[in-house]
Amino acid sequence: MEFLQLENIHHSYFSSTQAKEVLRDISLAIHEGEFVSFIGPSGCGKTTLLSIIAGLFPATEGNVYIDGEKLSANNQSSIGYMLQQDYLFPWKTIEENVTIGLKIMEKSHKTHKVTANALLQEVGLPHVGNNYPRELSGGMRQRVALARTLAVNPKILLLDEPFSALDYQSKLKLEDLVVETLKTYKKTAILVTHDIGEAIAMSERVVLFSANPGTVHKVFEIPKALSELSPFDVRQHPAYADIFQTIWKELESLG
Numbered sequence: 001m002e003f004l005q006l007e008n009i010h011h012s013y014f015s016s017t018q019a020k021e022v023l024r025d026i027s028l029a030i031h032e033g034e035f036v037s038f039i040g041p042s043g044c045g046k047t048t049l050l051s052i053i054a055g056l057f058p059a060t061e062g063n064v065y066i067d068g069e070k071l072s073a074n075n076q077s078s079i080g081y082m083l084q085q086d087y088l089f090p091w092k093t094i095e096e097n098v099t100i101g102l103k104i105m106e107k108s109h110k111t112h113k114v115t116a117n118a119l120l121q122e123v124g125l126p127h128v129g130n131n132y133p134r135e136l137s138g139g140m141r142q143r144v145a146l147a148r149t150l151a152v153n154p155k156i157l158l159l160d161e162p163f164s165a166l167d168y169q170s171k172l173k174l175e176d177l178v179v180e181t182l183k184t185y186k187k188t189a190i191l192v193t194h195d196i197g198e199a200i201a202m203s204e205r206v207v208l209f210s211a212n213p214g215t216v217h218k219v220f221e222i223p224k225a226l227s228e229l230s231p232f233d234v235r236q237h238p239a240y241a242d243i244f245q246t247i248w249k250e251l252e253s254l255g
Helices: 046-054 094-098 100-104 109-122 138-151 168-184 196-202 231-236 240-253
Strands: 004-014 019-030 035-039 061-066 079-082 156-160 188-192 205-210 215-221
Touching (some): 019 215, 046 156, 046 188, 079 138, 094 100, 109 138, 138 168, 168 231, 196 205, 205 240, 215 240, 231 240
Parallel strands (some): 035 188, 079 156
Antiparallel strands (some): 004 061, 205 215
């Protein structure tokens, strides 16, 4: 049994007049510590699948297993979710935002400040604990969102286009930071993105979905010579352009 196992996932949305099938027979295995990206045309169900893995709602059919256990309310806390928007509480300090998950989980208050400070240091924001979200740039706020996600020590991080609202320079810096941090903490991660370059630069495998309904079309292994580099350095590697073209052509073939 792999660390994260998706077993025959089907999903449909139902209205009073019709059923729309959005995912069909998705089976995937993801290893512990692996970084995998989901890409595909709009409407292929990437975010729906991420929501099912997060336990936000059950699949119409099929199961999700984490570390050999079927996903349930009891092990949902092992999943961290980072979105396009940072969703920081504007009336709380950065330190309070980082530790909000610990408070919800009723973890000891004595360690909250230490955890917050250590994680803010890790994401390159050592002196902002007493600031408020409005005082930070978009890139800094996403760094805080990463620290908040890591604070509860999740086994798996789900990243739903977390860099798409940022300017290009901030996006590249944050990609490097996320990959470096997740490798340091040995975390398993799934990234949903429309950006092929980002998927190649950050991942060990790229899963391409077809649409209507969403199915796994093809899985691309990123060579170790690239996946061991920082995302910024991957983009400079001679092999990057060829892999990009291969995935682009495959995506284009889906229409």
